[in-house]
Amino acid sequence: MFGIIISILYLIRTKPLLTVTKNEIIIYNILSTKKTNVNFEEIKSFFVITTSYKGITNNRQICIQMKKPIKEYNNSLFYKFLLKFDIKIANSQYVIQTNFLNINHKKLLAILNDHLKNDR
Secondary structure (H helix, E strand, C coil): CHHHHHHHHHHHCCCCCEEECCCEEEEECCCCCCEEEEEHHHEEEEEEEEEEECCEEEEEEEEEEECCCCHHHHCCHHHHHHHCCCHHHHCEEEEEEHHHHCCCHHHHHHHHHHHHHHHC
């Protein structure tokens, strides 16, 4: 049922889910009008996490590793739990799910890395 509702929201949505400008990345939430602005100055790097089932890739996410996470996230138990495993994952406060965008993740990653290099 939830999948049907999400599919209908994708069909009637007129705004983009992701916008990349010179200075920032704007990530929109599908279920609300809330948006998240991430400045390139605050980003340390990007990396891809791939999920597969029986050898078939079914989801790719581009994680945005921050130089310093926001204070609320930094103080959360979830952050402290992730910090025990990997600092790169723990500092990845934002994620772009490329399967929802219907875009090649390699091209998007190249665009994001190019913007990140130009910002420095």
